[in-house]
Each structure stands twice: as structure tokens, then as C-alpha cells.
Amino acid sequence: MEKISEGKTKEVFLLDNDHVLLRFKDSVTAGDGAKTDVIEGKGILNAQTSALIFRLLEREGIETHYVGMKDERTIIAKRLTMVPVEVVLRNFATGSIVKRLPISEDEVFDPPIVEFFLKDDARHDPLLNYHHMRHLKLMNEVEAKEIEEVMIKVNEVLRAIVVRLGLKLYDFKLEFGRRDGRLIVGDEITLDSMRVRDPNTGRIMDKDLYRKGYPLDQVKASYEEFLEKLRSVA
Numbered sequence: 168m169e170k171i172s173e174g175k176t177k178e179v180f181l182l183d184n185d186h187v188l189l190r191f192k193d194s195v196t197a198g199d200g201a202k203t204d205v206i207e208g209k210g211i212l213n214a215q216t217s218a219l220i221f222r223l224l225e226r227e228g229i230e231t232h233y234v235g236m237k238d239e240r241t242i243i244a245k246r247l248t249m250v251p252v253e254v255v256l257r258n259f260a261t262g263s264i265v266k267r268l269p270i271s272e273d274e275v276f277d278p279p280i281v282e283f284f285l286k287d288d289a290r291h292d293p294l295l296n297y298h299h300m301r302h303l304k305l306m307n308e309v310e311a312k313e314i315e316e317v318m319i320k321v322n323e324v325l326r327a328i329v330v331r332l333g334l335k336l337y338d339f340k341l342e343f344g345r346r347d348g349r350l351i352v353g354d355e356i357t358l359d360s361m362r363v364r365d366p367n368t369g370r371i372m373d374k375d376l377y378r379k380g381y382p383l384d385q386v387k388a389s390y391e392e393f394l395e396k397l398r399s400v401a
């Protein structure tokens with residue numbers, strides 16, 4: 168099967184004209200690829216987590232690229248023309264926003280804040296506004312606003328699930344792709360791309376564990392625990 172691209176954590180194969188296979192690797196990376204390790208079995212955990220969340224979104228009427236599973240670490244997805252933009256929604260402040268702006272850790276965003284970043288590791292994923300995106304031919308303002316609406320809907324679904332797990336959804340990142348003139352949710356939704364913490368103890372469950380240098384087996388145990396919890400409510 169033809170490999171059409173490979174990123175830091177996934178390989179993409181062409182299945183047929185309309186579909187691709189997304190194979191989740193066991194790698195974990197941070198700092199735009201500056202730090203990287205292998206956690207055996209992580210690809211399986213992330214493929215399973217992402218598939219489960221995509222199915223929940225589809226059930227709520229949000230269109231995603233998810234079609235099914237090929238094997239335990241490989242998702243069958245609709246083929247999209249990906250837009251190289253990372254779209255982040257924040258409910259509570261942490262991460263890059265508290266470094267960029269005079270905003271404190273844990274500040275509440277009500278309504279949530281949506282941000283666009285260029286997918287460009289060499290430039291450390293710079294922040295984009297509508298003007299930048301139009302000039303760079305990434306998307307027009309109407310499309311950007313449509314994406315913001317989808318982010319809000321996904322947030323409602325994701326947040327409700329995370330609350331049922333007794334946890335708090337800080338933020339998440341989505342990537343979008345074009346298909347038949349529409350923009351739909353692609354890529355993945357996993358603990359690599361969202362931040363989830365225990366609201367009482369502040370315990371971190373997501374990739375921040377890895378970013379902050381916790382042992383790899385602790386990172387894996389947390390990903391396993393989250394998937395188990397998800398399965399129990401899905």
C-alpha cells in the first residue's frame with residue numbers, strides 16, 4: 168500500500184481513491200519534535216481513544232473523517248485535503264496562552280477562546296488571524312467562522328464526556344480537511360491533543376506528563392486509565 172505521508176506520530180496510507188489508513192505509531196514527541204521517545208503500545212491506545220471519540224462526535228451529528236478500524240492501531244478514514252492549521256479551543260488557561268499573554272494558569276474562558284496556528288514546526292507553529300489565513304490561502308473568513316462553530320460543538324460533546332469521567336477539559340486541538348468543498352474534522356483526538364486534569368487534585372492525565380518529564384511508564388498508565396474510563400461511559 169502506498170504511504171502518502173508520515174508525521175511524528177502517524178503514518179498515512181492510501182487505501183483507495185476515497186479513503187486512507189491512519190496508522191498510529193508508538194512515538195511520543197514534544198517541543199515541536201525536539202523531544203521524542205517510544206512508548207510501546209501508545210499507538211494502540213491513541214488509535215482506540217481517537218476512534219471512540221470520533222464515534223461519539225458522529226453520534227452527536229458532527230461530521231468527522233472516521234470510517235472504522237482496520238486493526239487495533241489503524242483507523243480507516245475518508246481521504247481529505249488537509250489544511251495545515253491547528254485549531255485550539257481553550258476552556259481554562261494553561262500552556263502557550265499563559266506564556267504569550269498576561270493570563271494566569273487556570274483562568275476561566277467563558278465563552279471559550281478559539282485560536283488558529285500554522286502547522287510549521289520550524290517556526291514553532293505561529294498564531295494566525297483571519298487576514299494571515301486568507302493571504303496564505305489557508306482558508307477564508309467564512310470558513311474560519313464555520314470552523315469556530317464546529318469547535319464549539321465539539322467542545323460541548325467532549326466537555327460533557329470529560330465531566331462524566333470526573334475530569335476537567337482544559338483545551339484541545341483539531342485539524343480540518345476539505346472534502347467535496349466542505350471542511351470536516353480530521354487527524355486525531357487523543358491525550359496528545361487535549362489537556363485533561365482532575366479538578367480536585369490538579370492531577371494531569373495528558374501529554375503534559377511527558378512534556379513535564381514524568382517517567383514514560385507513568386505517561387502510558389495515564390493514557391490507559393483514560394481510555395478505560397472512556398470505555399466505561401461510551
Ligand code: C5P
Pocket residue numbers: 253255261262263264292338339340359360361362374
Ligand atoms: O501548547 P498550547 O497551549 O498552544 O496547546 C493547546 C492544545 O493544543 C493542547 O491541548 C495541546 O496538547 C494541543 N496541541 C497539539 N499539537 C500542537 C500544539 C498544541 O495537539 N502542535
